[in-house]
């Protein structure tokens with residue numbers, strides 16, 4: 001079992017950065033982003049654009065949303081796995097989540113936010129700007145910025161909101177099983193209740209101390225360019241036990257490398273561990289490859305030293321495999337599905 005340490009994630013200040021602006025600090029912040037993603041696969045971002053009172057409103061609204069009767073919550077269905085209401089899993093009984101399907105760029109995310117916040121809450125639009133800044137910096141760091149426009153146009157957003165009940169005991173209980181995200185970039189925003197833990201490359205669970213202003217930015221398995229897969233993963237798993245369609249591994253040592261022309265990004269395992277009585281609410285903005293777009297490594301990133309690792313694949317089709325019983329048990333689902 002990995003022992004938990006309190007190690008701080010790198011903190012990166014984006015308050016002076018705009019997607020379309022004159023950014024004297026761009027190069028400096030970009031190199032911090034690259035370094036953090038190589039080492040941890042995630043970082044804490046200070047972005048400054050989402051005022052504290054809006055964040056408070058978000059968690060108040062989530063409290064009310066999850067307080068609805070179960071019959072009402074399960075009306076939020078989706079054909080895609082993990083996009084509608086998720087909850088009542090025996091292995092993670094504290095966890096519930098609701099997603100907004102196909103949150104195509106801003107509009108549908110806003111339709112969700114309009115339901116929750118009829119008077120407007122621009123938070124998620126701001127978070128999609130942060131997502132795009134990070135992806136632009138990543139592509140530039142890899143020297144493949146010529147794919148930027150295509151890359152941006154080949155993705156959707158999914159907004160998912162989560163509740164983890166407090167276990168109401170003195171024990172620590174699993175809130176969400178260890179996993180890597182399967183999308184491109186995840187931005188997490190949460191209330192003050194601790195619980196998120198990230199596995200470092202040397203196998204230590206690191207707890208995240210939430211701060212009222214910051215977000216966690218995390219790399220998913222399929223950071224991709226248009227027709228471009230930038231991902232290399234080499235898993236070594238030890239001791240994987242699981243049940244009921246959910247990865248249930250408290251210690252899941254892996255190497256998940258992305259070896260690119262000029263760097264390696266890491267998509268980290270993470271989980272939620274709950275203590276005490278208070279509920280933890282979080283919201284995640286997930287950028288995901290659109291269905292129907294074939295993901296294929298760019299020729300610039302394939303050479304003798306870095307041979308092609310994955311056959312071109314459609315991410316939505318991949319998810320259909322990932323969410324089967326076999327896929328859920330597979331520590332290197334992407335390799336099984338489309339490895340060369």
Ligand SMILES: O=C(O)CCC(=O)C(=O)O
Pocket residue numbers: 160162176181188190196270272282284
């Ligand atoms: O609640 C959190 O902070 C983490 C959620 C998460 O890891 C996920 O939804 O993929």
Ligand SMILES: [Fe+2]
Pocket residue numbers: 179180181270
């Ligand atoms: Fe996650």
